[in-house]
Amino acid sequence: ELPVINGDFYGMEEKLSAENNTLRLQVREFMEREIAPIVNSYWLRDEFPMAIIPKFAALNIAGYSYHGYGCAGGDSLMEGVIAAEIARVDASVATFFGVHSGLAMGAIYLCGSEEQKQAWLPKMQRFEVLGAFGLTEPEVGSAAAGGLTCTARKTADGWVLNGQKKWIGNSTFSDITIIWARDEHDGEVKGFIVRKENPGFAVEKIKGKMALRIVQNGLITLTDCLVPESDRLQGANSFKDTAKVLQMTRAGVAWMAVGCARGAYENALDYTRQRKQFGKPIASFQLIQNHLVEMLSNLTAMQTLVFRLSELQDAGKLSDEHASLAKVFCSLRTRDIVSKAREVMGGNGILLEYNVARFLADAEAIYSYEGTKEINSLIVGRAITGFSAFV
Numbered sequence: 001e002l003p004v005i006n007g008d009f010y011g012m013e014e015k016l017s018a019e020n021n022t023l024r025l026q027v028r029e030f031m032e033r034e035i036a037p038i039v040n041s042y043w044l045r046d047e048f049p050m051a052i053i054p055k056f057a058a059l060n061i062a063g064y065s066y067h068g069y070g071c072a073g074g075d076s077l078m079e080g081v082i083a084a085e086i087a088r089v090d091a092s093v094a095t096f097f098g099v100h101s102g103l104a105m106g107a108i109y110l111c112g113s114e115e116q117k118q119a120w121l122p123k124m125q126r127f128e129v130l131g132a133f134g135l136t137e138p139e140v141g142s143a144a145a146g147g148l149t150c151t152a153r154k155t156a157d158g159w160v161l162n163g164q165k166k167w168i169g170n171s172t173f174s175d176i177t178i179i180w181a182r183d184e185h186d187g188e189v190k191g192f193i194v195r196k197e198n199p200g201f202a203v204e205k206i207k208g209k210m211a212l213r214i215v216q217n218g219l220i221t222l223t224d225c226l227v228p229e230s231d232r233l234q235g236a237n238s239f240k241d242t243a244k245v246l247q248m249t250r251a252g253v254a255w256m257a258v259g260c261a262r263g264a265y266e267n268a269l270d271y272t273r274q275r276k277q278f279g280k281p282i283a284s285f286q287l288i289q290n291h292l293v294e295m296l297s298n299l300t301a302m303q304t305l306v307f308r309l310s311e312l313q314d315a316g317k318l319s320d321e322h323a324s325l326a327k328v329f330c331s332l333r334t335r336d337i338v339s340k341a342r343e344v345m346g347g348n349g350i351l352l353e354y355n356v357a358r359f360l361a362d363a364e365a366i367y368s369y370e371g372t373k374e375i376n377s378l379i380v381g382r383a384i385t386g387f388s389a390f391v
């Protein structure tokens with residue numbers, strides 16, 4: 001009898017309660033039934049499958065770890081497991097979910113007033129309102145903390161926003177985008193809920209991506225975009241508040257990287273057991289086994305790391321540097337795993353239909369978004385040495 005293909009070698013999922021494991025399997029079943037069969041064609045066409053959104057809503061997983069506002073009030077560990085299960089089938093769909101549930105809902109949950117949370121979170125939890133998160137600008141990526149050029153000017157009618165935002169996931173179809181802009185008066189970064197129908201808000205789809213092609217990234221232009229004070233995030237008063245959201249979502253990206261690596265590893269293992277050369281399954285060759293074991297070692301190290309990461313998060317002990325280290329380590333190891341998965345599949349490894357080529361490309365974007373390797377390393381470096389190498 002053939003062994004079961006399972007990328008959870010140390011049985012980390014045994015830590016989940018029976019109820020959480022049932023939910024995990026529901027998410028897995030949904031991804032395999034609804035997403036896996038369509039994902040390559042949408043990836044090729046560079047389109048997002050809008051019809052999956054109500055089905056996603058039925059899983060009841062948006063804002064999973066938030067308390068109140070229709071959210072499940074679950075733990076961060078399970079939230080991470082959900083992200084990994086989605087990414088195990090497709091990293092673009094996981095990114096769509098991470099942007100909506102983590103970045104956009106998270107910004108409102110962590111930085112919104114009680115009224116703002118009541119107004120937006122229940123609808124977002126049900127995917128009736130879709131969210132995006134606009135921090136990066138055409139000329140300002142890694143240097144967002146000190147360098148944002150998008151401006152916010154307070155007037156008698158509200159706030160007037162001007163500037164551009166680049167790479168903003170979901171923004172071509174989202175109902176609201178959280179825009180981070182610098183207050184012209186006090187120089188601090190503030191957050192604004194900007195509605196798609198606002199006449200000062202325009203989005204152009206970014207075309208020609210070679211990774212995460214299903215994610216719809218936009219270039220946003222804000223031209224005297226008037227936002228009422230009631231749509232300014234009342235608890236976002238400086239970049240430190242933006243960073244609270246990023247701390248949480250970076251932990252989520254580490255989990256997504258784990259899912260992406262697992263998907264590639266499981267596909268590759270399956271393939272090497274079926275594929276025969278020299279009259280034998282290639283999985284029986286020592287050099288192929290060495291590749292597979294290297295992949296599994298890295299995957300297992302990542303899994304043990306993110307399980308502990310979420311324990312820290314649930315205990316209220318997560319720091320920016322914890323989240324950054326996990327994001328760096330997991331996105332780096334994932335790049336290595338997907339590349340080896342491609343390698344053991346030979347030529348078929350670059351064909352979309354064999355399901356690893358997509359992970360190979362997508363791992364490049366995961367490696368760079370939510371803070372590049374260098375930036376997240378510098379966050380850890382600053383914490384362990386006491387010296388900031390940013391400026």
Ligand code: FAD
Nearest residue numbers: 133134135136141142167168169365369370371372374375
């Ligand atoms: P740059 O900042 O120009 O960096 C280029 C290189 O220089 C990198 O290797 C970087 O590490 C290095 N570098 C920069 N500064 C230093 C330094 N001090 N020391 C050493 N090396 C340094 N942003 C959003 O706001 N919302 C989104 O929804 C969103 N989605 C995205 C989706 C995708 C697919 C991608 C690719 C990006 C997305 N981003 C989003 C933007 C993303 O967060 C940025 O791409 C990322 O922060 C890096 O910025 P940059 O691309 O401008 O690179």
